[in-house]
Amino acid sequence: MAILLKEVDCRSSPVPSTAIQEKWLNMRDIPVFVDHHDERFSLPFTYGGLLPEESAFASAQVAILPIPYEQTTTYGTGTKEGPQALIAASRHMELYDEELDYEVYKVGLHTLRELEPIASGPQLMLDRITEVTGELLDHGKFVVGVGGEHTISFGLVRAFAERFPGLSVLQFDAHADLRDTYQGTPYNHASVLRRISEIVPAVQVGIRSLSREEAVWVKERGARLFYASEVVGSRTIATTISEALTDQVYITICLDGLDPSIMPAVGTPEPGGLGWYDVLRIVRQVAETRHIVGFDVVELFPIPGNIAPDFLAAKLVYKVLGYRFKLGKPRPG
Amino acid sequence: MAILLKEVDCRSSPVPSTAIQEKWLNMRDIPVFVDHHDERFSLPFTYGGLLPEESAFASAQVAILPIPYEQTTTYGTGTKEGPQALIAASRHMELYDEELDYEVYKVGLHTLRELEPIASGPQLMLDRITEVTGELLDHGKFVVGVGGEHTISFGLVRAFAERFPGLSVLQFDAHADLRDTYQGTPYNHASVLRRISEIVPAVQVGIRSLSREEAVWVKERGARLFYASEVVGSRTIATTISEALTDQVYITICLDGLDPSIMPAVGTPEPGGLGWYDVLRIVRQVAETRHIVGFDVVELFPIPGNIAPDFLAAKLVYKVLGYRFKLGKPRPG
């Protein structure tokens, strides 16, 4: 067998290729339904329920990276169940977007295994996130992070910032997340935008909860922050927001930016938030006028027995992808 | 193998082999974590959280077949969520069985995609189950059905009965399930043992709910039926039950056979049921003295927010597999 392997030159593969070889060798013995479409079997537990043949890593343009990290949450519990709930819901979405007359799944959406949490503190976990995100970007993937608590976005943004000079970040959130430290660490959900804004400029949308210290920091620094009351129902703010961003944009969507009426499944649900069409209008405007290079959707805390928020989160990922790949300007250079 | 590759010529494969070819062709471009162990990534959503390399179809001795079928349930709703809940729970089990000093997962446990329900009535669905089960048996797999409503067991048993002459069935259940028809069809959860006992002999254990007509049928036919009150806490009944079976045994475990204290997550939970050790004692005895050729665990109706029943069901599958593969007599012929 070693000889055999030599001949096909598998040795040079850096990975233990047992599973792949086995499939190859026993291919005639493997029923089609194991890896391929067979109408007698349901869709797999991938984002969009995509089969291996529609979502193989090598050909997929998009990599969905689930990060069920929940270390430092404050009030509710359960955001580590978020990625699985979002993916489960996504299997029941229509893959056709009637607004765009488009099926973005055809660009190939590969769902990765969940990133394994590190329990020794957020710093090492953020390093892991940055590292893996970087590897995915270096494979040419458009990366979508699915949380998990908001802290993870810093890990994601770091990997993007290294590779996309002039990046800016668009944050949807109820909370400013601008504390310097919280619960004894600078790396937590309440400080994540402070950390991010230390490396790239950020525009904050939907804010309706912050401390006096954060308000002072915003004022002193002249940070771009759009309070929820300015954004809810506005038909013109999308342009203003868009113009506050640089050409290359990473979007971080903390789901509590949306109104609790449509998104109760968050850790600290603040009344007075954004509606579904408020968010879509802004993202669409950004997609049409800027380059969206990646994004994340975080802080889904599934409520047992209520699937509506999970479904919204799943569809939001799909809408953003649709805007990006259908309407997005060609990538510069 | 190069020769082999040439000879088999991928393109001649009867299955659309895109995904496999792609992996092969692009192997150098595929990061290890896509299919293999990488400590930065969590376990996949397979039974036991087994990685592809531990659970590839070709080498696995066991095939776990999730059948989320729920057509004709009566009271509660949700058994179609059962397979996913059982598998989710199984990812948190220890894979070592201290009673047996054994790790049965090493025989290879392959988790299939869920069987797709047919909505045009149970008859076609049962045909699908029998067909797929037959294919798996013909590939030499030890098949474990995971329900889904009890109706599915008839589809499973039919495939076994064709291949294992002299088969008998051991049923754990609160209900006799011996109605001739129910809700306008002979194929439903309340008739499943009636259908099964028309093709193979059955022994029923844990029964504590049946109609007068069923009771008369049992008496007239001299069927072997052990009421729950005879079984709960008994240390000797296991032998009696075992001796009522033929040499080749299929076990169908309707979870409501267990007591609602440990298994509330069923559609019609009947008080006075079997304890955990009651069931284990019987299955172990059967494993030691008979050949268990396959089994199913059905009627898990996950209760949102209560994971204990899901976990019990997941571990029960593992215990039965352990008894079967560690203690089971060598298969005849």
Added chain:
Amino acid sequence: MAILLKEVDCRSSPVPSTAIQEKWLNMRDIPVFVDHHDERFSLPFTYGGLLPEESAFASAQVAILPIPYEQTTTYGTGTKEGPQALIAASRHMELYDEELDYEVYKVGLHTLRELEPIASGPQLMLDRITEVTGELLDHGKFVVGVGGEHTISFGLVRAFAERFPGLSVLQFDAHADLRDTYQGTPYNHASVLRRISEIVPAVQVGIRSLSREEAVWVKERGARLFYASEVVGSRTIATTISEALTDQVYITICLDGLDPSIMPAVGTPEPGGLGWYDVLRIVRQVAETRHIVGFDVVELFPIPGNIAPDFLAAKLVYKVLGYRFKLGKPRPG
């Protein structure tokens, strides 16, 4: 029409008989399924799902009286939903009792509408309960109260005590309920046995929670009280308990007397309670050696999403009825 009415002499009816007359007059126009069995329609929302033809008031021996009263509960909330949950569950019971080879529903079980709560305090509500129970007893019914908080049992017992001289009460409960007053009233769930024992002797079974004052009262009065630890698993205590009762017995089953493992759906679930077979053994013994003249099942606090406790409560009513009507001694004189 007035003439018509005169002729059939409806005037003498004390009730406004519009509905009945209408049915009569339009009988040919009323489809059978409105009041009668029609296989195209499901069972009604009565105890056991009995149709009008099986449960008409006039011919039924048993009257099920739902009393969704919840005034003075302490910890959990929701016992006013108890009667409806018990009745909903009862529609999914088998109506055949295999232990007794008997179908007690054939004696006729009439489910009354729920008793309307009075919000001005428990005293008037108890008067209403006593009044209605008395009317039912005077119509010759065997009355089963379904709660609702335990307070209601005093209203029931008062009506029985007036009509059954020499009555004693058998209480299943975790709590002694012997406080003199509680929350500013002598009529509440924590005092109900104190009130009852002021009019008839009581035997208490399953107790595992009481105050020092109650313990002193029990000791001083020499009250018959069987702690849970004496009863759980005992095969002999049933006789002792039975012998402590007079010939005519009213049973009040506060569901928290059972163990929370099988009955979590109570307001103050105390660990270490009675098992299903513990309770059945005692009730059966009492049914065989005493006259059970009525009973109630109280303090069901349905847990949304967990039907097992509701089902147990529904079946417990059916078991007690079965013991009473199959095994009960002929009523004295």
Added chain:
Amino acid sequence: MAILLKEVDCRSSPVPSTAIQEKWLNMRDIPVFVDHHDERFSLPFTYGGLLPEESAFASAQVAILPIPYEQTTTYGTGTKEGPQALIAASRHMELYDEELDYEVYKVGLHTLRELEPIASGPQLMLDRITEVTGELLDHGKFVVGVGGEHTISFGLVRAFAERFPGLSVLQFDAHADLRDTYQGTPYNHASVLRRISEIVPAVQVGIRSLSREEAVWVKERGARLFYASEVVGSRTIATTISEALTDQVYITICLDGLDPSIMPAVGTPEPGGLGWYDVLRIVRQVAETRHIVGFDVVELFPIPGNIAPDFLAAKLVYKVLGYRFKLGKPRPG
């Protein structure tokens, strides 16, 4: 009337009239509270909590037909609990409509028993629905179907289409439901409007989820379909929608047409749906300018512990009835 009684001669009644006769014969022995108003007793479990005297079949103009059918649902589970939840909630509605200064319950609302599901596939079940609906229409009733999955609407519409020439259907829904077949059958929730539109013209309102194939079908056929984004918040669309309908209109309200913020209790909740006043405005306009001949409300999946959606569904039925009976044009011919 005595004469009358002789003349009609109960025995010649085609229905087993035991219950009715018994009531008649024993009338003096039956306490008033069994069938009539008695302030000591609560409202019955009928729609609106109406007593027999307010809702007798013969005199009621409206028949509420609960159809707890759930065969082919996709994502969530539990719509078979929908009718009971809607009716339970309706008992707590005010029966006075302040918008209309009107109490529509006075036209008589009779709640039928639930239609019994057939488990052998949707085709026979749809036949049952069409048959029973037809019988009710032939008794002159205004029929309101309460689901249950959307599939049932086809059974209802068939019965109406036979009796109301020139009928059109107004659908509120998030999904187009225009697939030709799904899960192996043409009769399912995802195909119901395709089936309906094969027999009568349909207008679809609130759509925001469909497949490419459905979108193509809509375009090619020139079907009338109003996307949610056109309808939400619009004050003029009601007239446009109304004018797209024929004079005789059947309305089918799939509750997921509403926004998940107010209606999370559906199987596949799609964000961006209709508000309460959006729906009312359209139905009112249709009631004022067209003849509403019947309607259904389907796909309520009660969420244990959240009564708000059940209540909305109950009130929606009442609002539609109010518009129809207060504002509706006199029925032609």
Added chain:
Amino acid sequence: MAILLKEVDCRSSPVPSTAIQEKWLNMRDIPVFVDHHDERFSLPFTYGGLLPEESAFASAQVAILPIPYEQTTTYGTGTKEGPQALIAASRHMELYDEELDYEVYKVGLHTLRELEPIASGPQLMLDRITEVTGELLDHGKFVVGVGGEHTISFGLVRAFAERFPGLSVLQFDAHADLRDTYQGTPYNHASVLRRISEIVPAVQVGIRSLSREEAVWVKERGARLFYASEVVGSRTIATTISEALTDQVYITICLDGLDPSIMPAVGTPEPGGLGWYDVLRIVRQVAETRHIVGFDVVELFPIPGNIAPDFLAAKLVYKVLGYRFKLGKPRPG
């Protein structure tokens, strides 16, 4: 030390001062974290999570009075859990109000223990509420009642009416609550505004459910009642409402006045209610132009597992306090 105590004359204290004395005597032995800020310990379970040093009774201007009373609720159950849920949620609010650039907690917010329910009927309970509220007002506190069922507001208003001549009441509610009696008592949630309007004038906002009798009463009396449909989304109604009030205003916020989309956690959730900004706009207008002398927030029925409504209720209390203390006109003489 006894001498010391004599000298400062503790004996003359009317209260049993054991705890206070002990603290004094042992002060050196008591670790700082018992009563004071210590970063190693979390916030206490007070409103806003305020420490003793920030919320001591003597210095606090505001007294939060939790009244977990639930006697006469109709549909849902659990409002007696409301105060605790509101307070638990309030510990996770930001204490800075960005709309007002203000931290109202600095006026001192003292959270009292819950008022103990009386089970002998609402009349005595209302007396207790009036008595305690009066004591708090006489200590100069601004009182905030937290319910508990709406009935309690009558107890609160009575105490205010005695002390604030010319008081008027602003009610947010879905229901008119104008029944004369209900469930056998004039003191209940469905009559509370009838009782209140017998002693002070009331303005009702958000109403969308009332009986014919209540509608007639409103019309005859010319009561000021703003239906929800007039208020939702209106930018001008705030002034009209404000002008209908006298100079001194007590606000009673029944949470079902809000839309169930943002406030599902109520007993009878009526669709079509007020949005978050609708309520804020009105309260702010009243704060700016009238004197708010006190208020209550009632009828929170926490939904297990959904914290969004609890959080909204907690924040609503904080917003009203902020408007009152930041924008309120100086109290007249």
Added chain:
Amino acid sequence: MAILLKEVDCRSSPVPSTAIQEKWLNMRDIPVFVDHHDERFSLPFTYGGLLPEESAFASAQVAILPIPYEQTTTYGTGTKEGPQALIAASRHMELYDEELDYEVYKVGLHTLRELEPIASGPQLMLDRITEVTGELLDHGKFVVGVGGEHTISFGLVRAFAERFPGLSVLQFDAHADLRDTYQGTPYNHASVLRRISEIVPAVQVGIRSLSREEAVWVKERGARLFYASEVVGSRTIATTISEALTDQVYITICLDGLDPSIMPAVGTPEPGGLGWYDVLRIVRQVAETRHIVGFDVVELFPIPGNIAPDFLAAKLVYKVLGYRFKLGKPRPG
């Protein structure tokens, strides 16, 4: 007044005594109900609902330390809500123990504020726990830790081990918790007994889940480990367990040691666990023959809507305290 303060010399207090001084100074102005018993007010949210006068720190022998730490949990989520749920439940316990004829609360039980989690990793959090526990022990308190994940027990045990030479630990648990590291840290719930057994000898009871590596470690080291199957229902094992301990014993009760039937509210519920009386029998035996110096109860994951597990946990704390203070041998030296 400043003079007075000088005279009693408050300035020398090491703590910022604002709150205390204020109370003192304004004592006549503070209503009794703020700190003392007043029948109009409910019990506070302390363990057992004890008032300040019954539970002041200085006089209390017992300190209850809630530690809502949840960093490294695996499956379920929510143990950080455990302490609050346990304390909420404890307010509804009887404070009299009928088994012991004893009221242990009279020794004084002081409930501390919750320990604040540190989000930068478990090591610093464990240091905080050890530090605070040490301070409490040095104040002479009997410390009871309430979790929170099992990891915290290592912090507790370290403080005890420093002060009680010859200490041994008795662990109730389903899992051996003997992994060397897990999720990248040696300080986690799966390694806690490994860490503990590195500093003091441990006896493990109720185990039924461990890895092969843990099983080997146990065998090689000859560790004392009692599997659940040996303990469930045994009347003699208590003595054996007790004799395996040293004279001074710390008990750590991981609630998953109990059977999921009575304790479903844990993160990884393993079937086949200990019953209520199994645990009590062992603890009582240890209390009678050894010195219990402290204990913890950990891993309560409250299930929304099911209070039974919370109540069991609260009562378990009370039972252990009762055994310790009523039956415990006098402390040596």
